[in-house]
Amino acid sequence: VSLDPGVAGTATALGTVRVVGTGLLGTSVALGLTAAGGRVVLADSSPTALALARDLGAGQPDPGDLPVALVVVAAPPDVTAAVVLTELAAHPHATVTDVASVKAGILLQVAEGGGDLTRYVGGHPMAGRERSGPVNARGDLFLGRPWVVCGSPASDPARVDGVRQLSLALGATPVMATAQAHDEAMAVVSHVPQVAASLVAARLRVVDDEAVALAGGGLRDVTRIAASDPVLWAQILAANAGPVLAQLRALRHDLDGVIDGLAAIEAERDTANGAGTAAGARASVASVVAEGNLGRGRIPGKHGGTPTRYAVLTVLVPDAPGSLGRLFADIGAASVNVEELALEHAPGRAVGLVEVSVLPSVRDTLEHALQAQGWHVVS
């Protein structure tokens, strides 16, 4: 395992980078650039937060007398635009970028505030949402993650490339997009899924323990991100209200179709005593699931390629240290690469079920190899 060669050179070539805001993202940017040999100075409105970032090795507080080439604004979303404006004015030769997860509103506010749009290039590194605070900061937080770089029509192309180089220096994969396209994409791939997960999870508040105990892998998957921070998400959703509203209204239209279809089936059942021949209503319910099939099929597979259908082996493993080690050692000994995996624990039993996804061509080979080693392949 090694980092992308040339990372150190790229960080050095950025010149002096000023990081404003030393929370999780700002401190991680600073740690990553420092580790790669870059020159980083720090600023934060809180002296305590600034001292913590320095103690974590993120860099020194900005002495104020160095020429700054690039400013990274990593402030909370609701003050990002104001800080960008301040930094553009204070550093008249620097490129200014930010890391907020919604982009069009900030661009609009920077324009309305009279900021120099040739030097402002928005950014969104897609990492770190699950944890927060500078103590969770890591120089390699962005490794292998997408980093959306949002130049505007007014942006100087050389400065857009500078922000792209920043993302590369931190090991991220730059993705170029307009602010509007970014926000509309986030509404679909991030913000609407968050709302849906929260709405489904909220239904669980009012059911009894016996019902919740029947929760399976499907419910766990759908509601995993429902554990997110409400205050942060209220800010994100509010900042992207337009695109999220458009998507949620479309979703509500589809939901109404399901509700109307089920209501028609229920009404017919009440009158026809169980006959249930509301064929049109059934078709409309089925069509929503079919449309979901099509949408799900568009999500890219690993490494950004087209989705691959893997063959899945389910293997029973005792819930004890070393079990997974033996299993994966045996898989490795069979020279089979694991494409995806999931661990599920059986209710009431001290065993786990491991779902191992492999290329279909090697499935049978692996099954025989594991059975020869005494593993119980369930399916």
Add this chain to the structure above:
Amino acid sequence: VSLDPGVAGTATALGTVRVVGTGLLGTSVALGLTAAGGRVVLADSSPTALALARDLGAGQPDPGDLPVALVVVAAPPDVTAAVVLTELAAHPHATVTDVASVKAGILLQVAEGGGDLTRYVGGHPMAGRERSGPVNARGDLFLGRPWVVCGSPASDPARVDGVRQLSLALGATPVMATAQAHDEAMAVVSHVPQVAASLVAARLRVVDDEAVALAGGGLRDVTRIAASDPVLWAQILAANAGPVLAQLRALRHDLDGVIDGLAAIEAERDTANGAGTAAGARASVASVVAEGNLGRGRIPGKHGGTPTRYAVLTVLVPDAPGSLGRLFADIGAASVNVEELALEHAPGRAVGLVEVSVLPSVRDTLEHALQAQGWHVVS
């Protein structure tokens, strides 16, 4: 890894079991009972399906001259009640159960059809939905899975226990519930999550490839079950229309709250030029996410216990055969038990990120042990 001791004895004690319908579930029941030493006879309206199940080793076609103790109806959901009625009449001393995933409607139809309710006990083994067809049948399909046993007030308690013994003979964990409670629970833990996943995935049909390429782990989790069979799900949702409608209407009420809140924020932004002080609207958006936190927190952890907060280590692994084997061997050598795990592939890079969840008390031990072996622990 071994099966529950005493399984063979339990299967034998069931007496002759007649399995009606040799699809995935029926064939799996037959294979499991046969493997455990039970006596199984088969029936299916399709001679081809029946011959296939026999060839798979599930048992012999019912010769019709044996006294049957237990009938397992594994027909499609929309004909289950009719088949239960036929079997109750044809085998006047047998207990009759079924495996359909919605229960109250079938009980009602059996009662209305004049079936002997003392001998009918509904069942729902919660396994196998991802795959279908007899060729995917496995005798251990139900191992470690919940099997809901739905006696009615009219059921003979000894016959309810007989169906419970059937689930135990197949390695499942029996869960006792009324048909109504089962259906209401399924609406919340299975049917509404399916609809929500389909609705979110359906939004992906209309966005461009660049947007879909930004899909992260959250979207993948929320939409995983959106790949389900539309025709089967239309049957399931229609059969449980009442409880699903009640839950979907409550969900729509919450969704309307989010939409109204975002619309208020958007309207205020248009008038106040970016000021965005719609505090009440923001609070209502945040409250939906907060309610989702509460609901998500109710989902039981592994082994049915209370949810545990695990510490998560993210480890970078090369995407090559043997990598996971070495990683888990090293984890095992550190005598650390893996509680949950997930494999994520970085877009555009031939490396994977493995998220390993462990008890918080052993997190640092494991991190140091892995680093000593040369692993790159990302966070």
